[in-house]
Amino acid sequence: MTHPQKVKFCLKLIIISACLVTISSAVIAQSNKKNKDGASTTANYQNLFREAGYSKKDINKKVEKAYKDLFEGPDKIYFEVGDSMAYVSDIKNKDARTEGLSYGMMVAVQLDKKEIFDRIWRWSKKYLQHQEGPRRGYFAWSINTATMKKNSEGSASDGELYYITSLLFASNKWGNNTGINYYAEARNILDAMWQKDGTGNIYNLINTDAKQITFVPEGNNYKWTDPSYHLPAFYEVWVMYAKDGHEQFYKDCADTSRAFLKRTTHPITGLNPDYAEFSGAPHSTSWMPAAFRYDSWRVPMNIAMDYTWFGADKKWQESYASKIQNFFVSKGLDNYDDQFELDGSKPNFILQAGPVKKLRHSIGLVSTVATTELIQKDKDSKFLKEIWNAKLEPYEDGYFDPYYDGLMYLFSLMHLSGKYQIIHPSTK
16 A cells, blocks of 8 residues: 555555544434433432431441341352352352343442442453353353352343443442453453344344344344343443444434333333333243232332433333333332233233242332332322331241342332432542
8 A cells, every 4th residue: 555545555554543433422412412402411309208308327337237148148149169259149049140230230330339349340250251152251140159050151131231331330420540441341241142143043132124122132032122131321332432343233223222111011001021022012931921029029110210310201201100000009119929811810921939929018129119200290299208118028928038129128218319420420
């Protein structure tokens, strides 16, 4: 290549790079303009407990107790391994899951627990992340903590979703020069995701045609979804901070998830199925018929998060919150069950939790429903009062789930006290 040719080639590269930066900036600017009423631009996170008259001291004490119960107490779900690692365990199922591990990392980055965050990440990377082959970059979703044998090599897409977002937040909060390059680790997962083309029957975490997260990025499970995996707020964070050239795709995914949630929630009760087709229609499996069950609990909280952070679909979200609040009030606020058919009737099939097959008034569901107060404030704060008075302790029959019930409870307290936030880069 001659010198003049080199100059022209370099100029072309500069122009292309400038165009890409301009396009990315335009997508972010468009997103911010659309979400002008959300905390992403106002930095205003509601502390509903404070607004309801609870003292700042009591609120902080309640959040801290919930955290310590899960990470330090006698019934904890967090276990340290050696000098530098730790895992979060689903005690009742005797395993560690990418769901709980990535939730633990999100709790840690939100509450500024760097050592805990780093320990969980190191353990996840060492024992669950595939370092080669068609699954490279993805995580085995479950491992037996006694034998350290993976229960499955495959991934559950929500784990990766939380890993990526919590790593981006950690990068913004703590920088990338304190032992772990958080941004590089997030990008490693994302870049690996974009390299999946069906080789070995492994695909993108997000169905690239439907622009919706998959139930599992493998085989036919790539072709349907789990409504509780739909986190438009996380995609918006990726638009701002992933910086991998796929900003417009992530923005489209956020908008598609918002449209999907409208389709998959029942028009009267507001209930959603555990699993769904990309159309929003319920998806039954060989292990259970479609209905409102444990995974479904997370949807109200995810919608409340999107409402608080980005406010991009406020009118529908307010209508949704009103419907689902009215439904649970109609079922008895102090004793409603935790599984339903989508029309609100008793379930024809009860999904077992650990060794227990029983309907109950679960604190996990009480917690996530309470977050809808961030969207539609009940005039006498019935849901807020119920979660404030709730206790993470064994039920009357002895059943106790500090893992799923506990994490939903802690997340709820964090949301309702304004402690679950978008973490922007430090301005230090």
